[in-house]
Amino acid sequence: MSKEQKRDAYYAKHEDVVLAELETSIDGLTNDQVKARLADYGRNELDEGEKRTLLQKFIDQFKDLMIIILLAAAILTVVTEGMHGLADAIIILAVVVLNAAFGVYQEGQAEAAIEALKSMSSPVARVRRNGHVIEVDSKDLVPGDIVMLEAGDVVPADMRLLEANSLKIEEAALTGESVPVEKDLTATLAADAPIGDRVNMAYQNSNVTYGRGSGVVTNTGMYTEVGHIAGMLANADESDTPLKQNLHQLSKVLTYAVLVIAAITFTVGVFVQGTPALKGLTTAIALAVAAIPEGLPAIVTVVLSLGTKVLAKRNAIIRQLPAVETLGSTEIIASDKTGTLTMNQMTVEKVYTNGELLNASAAFDASNSTLRVMNFANDTKIDPSGKLIGDPTETALVQFGLDKNFDVREVLAGEPRVAELPFDSTRKLMSTIHRQADGRYFVAVKGAPDQLLKRITQIEDKDQVRALTDADREAILATNKSLAKQALRVLMMAYKYVDSIPTLETDVVENDLIFAGLVGMIDPERPEAAQAVAVAKEAGIRPIMITGDHQDTAEAIAKRLGIIDPNDTEDHVFTGAELNELTDEEFQKVFKQYSVYARVSPEHKVRIVKAWQNEGKVVAMTGDGVNDAPSLKTADIGIGMGITGTEVSKGASDMVLADDNFATIIVAVEEGRKVFSNIQKTIQYLLSANTAEVLCIFLATLFGWDVLEPVHLLWINLVTDTLPAIALGVEPAEPGVMSHKPRGRKSSFFSGGVLGAIIYQGILQTILVLGVYWFALQFPEHVGDHHAIHADALTMAYVTLGLIQLFHAFNVKSVYQSIFTVGPFKNKLFNWSIVVAFLMLMATIVVPGFNTFFHVTVLTPTQWLVAVIGSALMIVVVELVKAVQRAAGQDKNAI
Template identity: 40%
Template structure:
């Protein structure tokens, strides 16, 4: 209901149903004048009341606070505490190293974090422009930020719509609102009153901020500015729905909390037991060493490097990752919600069916490239014998305001996509637009208007003057009294109404059910004296030439990718601003279904559902058409409420809230708006669904490699912790010191673990179902693996230390040899979980042809050996880390002690296969 006008001016709250109001009612409500507009004084007053016409973003956290928050992780807090204990006890070198490790991890996290305000900033740019207004009866050019409700705005072709407008005068206006509504073609506007429940994409008497005028002129009254616009409401949705944690971060948080409790319990036990026979400082050293040994300091760095390598691989497959955890999240996706236009389809209208002269024709080829054939009964036609088809194609070519160009080796349409499709179909038959235009020049024309649903052009031809007409089947057929047959001769339609219903309209319905957009074509001969054409000239007496049915066809690569995703257990859902019939037809063509059916729902139907109904529909539905921004957001939330990991694609402003809410938001890098790109986690450089499938494949491979990294690193921590605890309980000297633990956990672990990130993906990675979202990071079989390898590492460290100390009495030598024996075992373990040796064998057998990345594993092993040589033989390192040089026999001893890992790892691999 329209509110009563306040005595002190307009109320701050505006009505939400401007499209339902009469023009006079809207003018009265906004206290403006259709001739003079607002006065300058009133405009200034309203600018003070309503504020500038710009979007305001929530203030973000300062950079220093974001950096400090990186330390707010359980494991890092424990390390900071351990460093503080060492500092209080006077071990400043140890404390400095521990704090250096934690600071390094915090810096890595800080670099990864994106700025949340950037999406809103991009959104603000989307509606910033200059515009023409009428104030005090004069036309003025003002900045769009100065607009206020009640301003009278003039729109012309090429203008950006500066605010939400109720249109009051329209002349052939077409507005591209794809960024806001998802509508794939420009919308024809008018001033007719609409029903309250009319979807946003069908409100033809409104123009919304951020839209682009592609044709015509109009005048409209500003009804909303800034945050009150539809674009502004989207920005508020984006602020309310912050980025969710990813499956990987949730699992790491859970792992960290569990590990933290274990570490604190063991450290407390070690300290208490140590006090019974050691002084306070030694007891603290034992507790701190156990704490440092139990925490995998190198894991965050290894995870970051592994994800970064996944980013690089995805970039090679047209997927640019903006946020590192998105790499792994893709691998765990259970649902992909995809836009239709340009992602699943070519974004190029293509004529695929023609009905002319009583015959049905099939047109091959995709897009605007004039490559393909016109077939009848699967056989190429002889155009000379198909006069009716000739006339139908000529009409589409001449009654046309667009043309084709070749840019960068690719054919594009300059003008309307529908007209581009008509030109291409004629070119496939051998017609030239320029040649025909010279032979049959245009004298006059009637531009397309939504009121009449047709376009007409008058041409001078060798056979006399002819009017060609194209438009909707309904508008053209009722004006036809003759039919052109196959031989090119017009024949009277004996029973026009019956013929339309039983023949032509049947053909229209066949094309429509296939999702084709149908255009009817006709002509009329006129006297040679006529030099203009008017609506009255074509009210009757037209000769029906035929129908051309066109569609934005599916990408062949996207169809294969959809099938691959569904085979991998990933649901594919189409969420589009296009019509339900068209979207459903595309889904059927591509094989997008749920249990064999293609259920489609419209935005109007979704708006009537509660949360429970929506959750059920979101799970069972396949196509969601004509959806508003809030409904896209609700669909993503509904799927997440069912436990799904949702990947969402989009390219428009209207997609931004859903992109931000989704577990993984995917924006179009080519045609996408800056708003969508800023809100997304990933960009597609080729705007192709096939790249999503490739990215999912890489994401799954990354997760596999991450697991390998985890169960390669953790057994070292387990072995070290068991060693410290047992030594304390047995009142023995510590076999390994806290600084030596940091050397192992940071430098050595990273050097040997990073090569696992280069592991090739398994062949069956896309044949397996998605991981369950609640699957723990460490399953029972993985825990058995970690415990088994930890036990071996403990035996090596403790056994070598006790033996060397007993035989030599040299603590530093005993600790150095124990650590080097551990590293020797780790090298054999690395080879056991890597695909290097199996792939080399398969390569020699000719089983596989892929290149095997030998340098990564090789460099890792060589790097680890070099580090241990430095660890044992560089005097400064000997002094700081309390190590000792080894002779050749002692090095061989370490290698021999680590070699049983070959047999041990083989047994463990039977329990928990690494690949």
């Protein structure tokens, strides 16, 4: 664009000033003006931004040091080992390419959110140009255009309204407010008024639900509120998930450790032991490949994928795999109110009639005047399928009638509407007139209590009509105030009978009325939400409500759900206006005391999420509207709504709730905790085994022993680093997984005693393997044949290392609990993986031809017995260590 538009406070200015600033008039722009402004401001569409090619995205995935070392190891393995190293090189390359493809896929999902925003735009707009109303492509709108709106339209650009006849616009996707906003051109607004209070504005992509109006386009494209959100979405900071951070940390530690140990091994072997340089290089490469768990990324991906399948069956659709594990570390769930914690559907909750305040569940007779008025003074339509169409407040009243067996369609057949006074924002009333069977007419009036009470002179009292007294008036006002304090939206119902159709003027139709009752409505909390909040708190997770709705409504729902203690007198609600007055530094000092944020904008939501992240907390953010998209992307895990959610919010999310059920999040958290625990087990298993392999080669080099051939290490890694490791990833959850606090961002795969277990178990494996090798040298079967003695010792060390890792797989089912407590054979996949891995290991020794390729010999029964006993000691010793640890209470401190 050659010119920038002003995102000015047009809502705080008189319409004449707005027209003057935009250099237009109520007759609209001329064709020449439109052409010039299109050249200046560009089309009314969202920027696509700079797009990288698929190849560029793919290449970027290889800029990780661990990946580079793995690729180098794969190449050197083939160069030095020939066909022997080809299998391992292929595995390494397959893992690397798979991870790169997955990274490209994740990046594509992020771009989908912007595309979804673009697809929401209205295709055409009715605009006044050259003094005539025409239809144009909404992308050709420019600031200064005069646009016509009516019920059913999608607002095509941001507009300052010039005309509003009973105009209501549904802005939930932008503001989070659950009911359509009634537009009012008479309101005086401050320059800092939040979006939800700007009642003289219409915003792009919102929906006109009632009435008609017109307005002057103030902003188009990226300068609209939706464009502003798109910009925030494109520039949002995507914090790495705890899983990514842990894997990165692990990668970094392993990479440097491998480089150092490989260099030392090569140096000692070549310059101290006199090993040929090529042989020393081969040994160093074998050590590097043995040390790096090249299968780990693929195994983590498999474990996460299996977790997604479990969650999909329980209505949680995972869009990005790391989200499964991130859920398990979640400490804060920042939830949108409308449609997430609530039903996003106005519902009658209280009815005050005949001097009694009744719950909506009470029985109501079809002759009840309050019930009749709420259904008569109502423009809701019912389609053939039974779906209610109309304003959410009015459809709630009709639905209440249907629930009480009052079918307004049947009643109106006998008492048809013959005249009406439509609702308007000035008098805040609506009246309909119905012909009765006796020839009289029933006038039904509903509206705002403060306006309607002025026109009432009589009251129903136990089916009798009498004059309204001051005591009656006080009782009505007190009830109205009580309902309003509960954050209920209150409407008053009144009526009268007349002998003929009156003149359709408010002073005639809407006077001398009989009070029928009050109706209190609210967008109610989901039935399961309160229990889900309680479970979250028990699991150490703090629920936070962030909504664009009014403060009183948000506070009432929060107390009903248990987010705020109903008996707590402290102020736990913070508004967007109050947040505007604080800098980020000031807000960081006070934000912890608030559990509810009301009347907030998209920028506020991002600030709140970042405030918790700055404290090191793992934050999950739920939402369904366009306004939630930036904060969904900024949060550690964004959770979108599958039913009520916009495509924009889904596109910015890591997980989508197929049932829009807050309780499903808690199910996902439990699965996430299980997934992390299982990944920990896999890492403990792999790294303790790899530690043993590295130490065996390193110590053997120092001792001048030739314990294991590179092909042995590669085959053991292929056999034991895949099937058992993957099977550990689907272990059942250990008891009490939801009774402890979240591990949080500071924990790692090595927390909870795992690091200590890796170290001592790796050392123990090394001692056992080298011990068997030493035993074979000291007590040979082929006395005097040095070559045969070495071959047998090498074979026994190879068998022991392979078997010891299979035995060890049972140990890591729990860091501290005995394998007999957790159940060694509960996991059928694990059992089969051990069997298959054992057969693959044995095939290299007992199948003719294989032993030559793998440089092993046929062992005697005594040698087999020594190898099996040496391997089985792994379980015995670890069980003893665990018993000592439990006795010392170490298991109580582990998460």
